[in-house]
Amino acid sequence: MxxxxxxxxxxxxxxxxxxxxxxxxxxxxxxxxxxxxxxxxxxxxxxxxxxxxxxxxxxxxxxxxxxxxxxxxxxxxxxxxxxxxxxxxxxxxxxxxxxxxxxxxxxxxxxxxxxxxxxxxxxxxxxxxEPVRDVLLGRIGAPDDVTARAEAPGDADPGPASAEALAGRFPVLTAREREVLALMLQGRSNAEIADTLFVGVSTVKTHINALFAKLGARDRAQAIAIGLGTRS
The missing domain is CATH 3.40.50.2300 (Response regulator)
Structure with missing residues (x-):
């Protein structure tokens, strides 16, 4: 600015x-x-x-x-x-x-x-x-994520399970876009998402813009609200 x-x-x-x-x-x-x-x-x-x-x-x-x-x-x-x-x-x-x-x-x-x-x-x-992220993580962890994790073998990482849990609600999104949305719901920044997915920040921005368009979200906060199922 x-x-x-x-x-x-x-x-x-x-x-x-x-x-x-x-x-x-x-x-x-x-x-x-x-x-x-x-x-x-x-x-x-x-x-x-x-x-x-x-x-x-x-x-x-x-x-x-x-x-x-x-x-x-x-x-x-x-x-x-x-x-x-x-x-x-x-x-x-x-x-x-x-x-x-x-x-x-x-x-x-x-x-x-x-x-x-x-x-x-x-x-x-x-x-x-941090207290707010804990509440958000608790919300996206139930009930669909609980089911997804229960079906995952062994001590599977909960991140992909979260992305999989979004699949039924947002079939219009690609698998990668659901991964990005799941990480956004965890409060991750673009740089943190890029590090987690081993891609560049510009690639993350491209995925975010695409999921904005597909979900009808005007910004990141609204996309999070939609992902949490809270948009009125």
Missing amino acids: SGPVRIVIADDQAIIREGLETVLGLVPDFEVVGVAADGAEAVALVAERAPDVALMDLRMPVLDGVAATRRVAAETPGTAVLVLTTFADDADILAALRAGARGYLTKDAGRAELAAAIRAVAAGQSTFS
Whole structure:
């Protein structure tokens, strides 16, 4: 990106808003362009200032974070929503992804992790903190993956089983595209997928663009939501 990453912060707790504004304001390539105390205010600020990233809490008055995320995704699609919340349960994560969030962190994330996540979603990537990845992995591990692994001989690696479990749901995808999607559901970056599959990053991007087109996904976060079976 040319210029700083422009950020709007939305959180109903003043001490959290002020702390985030101070911490992020110290990062040389970040610019906090607004703070909001509720979801409705966040939607209005994003529409007015068109930031690169909206840092969104989930539990807020007037309009909650999921509803605010849905409106931002629909009305200001150039802004990536990164959820930053205390909650990392299955329902909250899936609701946020379904609404269009591109990343999801819990509030115990450190400064470096938060900064990296903001840069990642601003660059069009998806990112999840470790507790969130654990929830996502648990979801894609059942029930179809459990069956697939039970049918696999010995101590077979669960990765291919995950790809095989996607075959029945997404027959339009090639075997390689299903492998890429399975790794995306595990929160892997393009570089990590390339290392796992022993291919180049450009090849991974080609597969991702192809599966986007076949699944009707506009971006990585929506492809993940579709893969998890959570797109409304």
